[in-house]
Amino acid sequence: MPAGPLTSVGIGDDAAVVTAPSGSVVAAVDLLIEGRHFRRDWSAAYDVGVKAAARSLADIAAMGAVNTALLVALAAPGTLPARWAAGLADGIAAEAARAGAGVVGGDTARGDEVILSVTALGDLAGRRPVLRSGARPGDLVAVAGPLGRSAAGLALLSAGLSARQLPPVLAALVAAHLRPAPPYDAGPEAALLGATAMIDVSDGLLADLGHVAAASGVLVDVDSARLAVGGPLREAAASLAAADPAAPTEAGNPPPPVSPAAFPAGSPEATALDWVLTGGEDHALVAAFPPGTALPARWQVIGEARAGAGVTVDGLPHQGPAGWEHFR
């Protein structure tokens, strides 16, 4: 495992020692469990490593911090092939390196299922952490990174399609589900831009904005017209609707109308928008900024904070599931 630039003592002793240049350390832990967060028939070992690392690394970025180190605990059956474990380590190390972190410690033990616990450490470079609780009425709400792509990829996999059978534009959605690629450096960037609140989208945009709204004591309204519901998402939704005659169509018996009402329920457009609003695991970063903040291009304004409570879409409560239930 490669050590990061701030690793003073890496793997092999009782504990690691990591430099904390600014006198504090940011730390988060996340679990990744077989059958709940990944399936070994869908994910290669490398993919599982990337995903496990990304979940924790994104939490550090969402505080406005730079990742410095990962510690990895792996429980696995004795039957787990050594090759699989090696692929897993490769995926973890590659994603850690992409975030600028080293893998500095770990533990392994026998378990009935494959469970990974990844702890990420980060440094704030002297800045204050960007919490969930700082958004104020009038703040812009903006997102950096993809939304809905992981959910679309999961829907394709769940329909029995694999990346090999799909055109490149849809195969990329499957890849986005298997190997999320959070924009880690957008976290410290947001902090420098004066972000008042930030979170990574792990549970779904509306659910995670709900955490920000609750912690900040504001209402967050999302402007659906500003969400980038990309062509690939609509294409994936159309492919799935065509492949599944049981799916509701405009001509069928539609479910009750949902907000926003711009798209007929069950249409590919509505499905794609639903992935964007409620799909988790892309680990995009969503942040609030003081009104008038000049944002770099990758920060897309999608709404604003207002006096009130909860999350609305185009001023209306969103109906349907806001949360992300993984695939079980």
Added chain:
Amino acid sequence: MPAGPLTSVGIGDDAAVVTAPSGSVVAAVDLLIEGRHFRRDWSAAYDVGVKAAARSLADIAAMGAVNTALLVALAAPGTLPARWAAGLADGIAAEAARAGAGVVGGDTARGDEVILSVTALGDLAGRRPVLRSGARPGDLVAVAGPLGRSAAGLALLSAGLSARQLPPVLAALVAAHLRPAPPYDAGPEAALLGATAMIDVSDGLLADLGHVAAASGVLVDVDSARLAVGGPLREAAASLAAADPAAPTEAGNPPPPVSPAAFPAGSPEATALDWVLTGGEDHALVAAFPPGTALPARWQVIGEARAGAGVTVDGLPHQGPAGWEHFR
């Protein structure tokens, strides 16, 4: 969960922020798995929490650092009673507090079995970490904390005895197995005394001294006469021998002689010494100190480092298992 004095941001945001006063952070992660490291019919939830915390906290102490924070990840079946989870949290918090640390972060998810992953963070207060690799020929080797008590307690439990059925002196051994109590403050103390190498005894004294010997490029010789093989250990061994007529006795067919030969194989004295030499999970600290170091009373000199390689007892290789296999 109580936050520690150095917690700047605790549970509830994307990540915790912990003060790292001396500009570096010490970090270690350990797994605790049901059926391997604990049994729910033997351990109360509180006990499991104490043990999970102690494993990681002891790693930080073994670097000469002071514990500052814990992050806890718990995978558990949906059938786990909420009362059990609350007891677990209490045990973790209590042991963290004993070490001066706060519980600052966590994650929970459904899993088939109960698995805990505990990450401990610590601070060196500006000192260099005490690694495994610094022992030099001539160094004293000394231990702080109990040896063999956890193994004795496990043997009593494995024989079907519970603390309730046992006299207090033996019940205390069962308690030592269920709720290890590492001497955390002895870690920084050893660092201040100039320790050249240190490790916590999690795998067994000989096995862990083997790690120090290998990393330092020395031989470590243990003087069995200096090991405190307490009366309670001999009493436990005698009770077990009396209760199990199948156990080898002096009159039976003894296994090949082991070193040290002072006690007949299979005698209570030999069993007790074996627990001290090879029993794990007490998390005593064992350290090397320059010759002539004046050690406080709780640091018991048990041997010395010499030119060579490996670990010997009274100058002879130790036969039999050196490692600790938990109870599976």
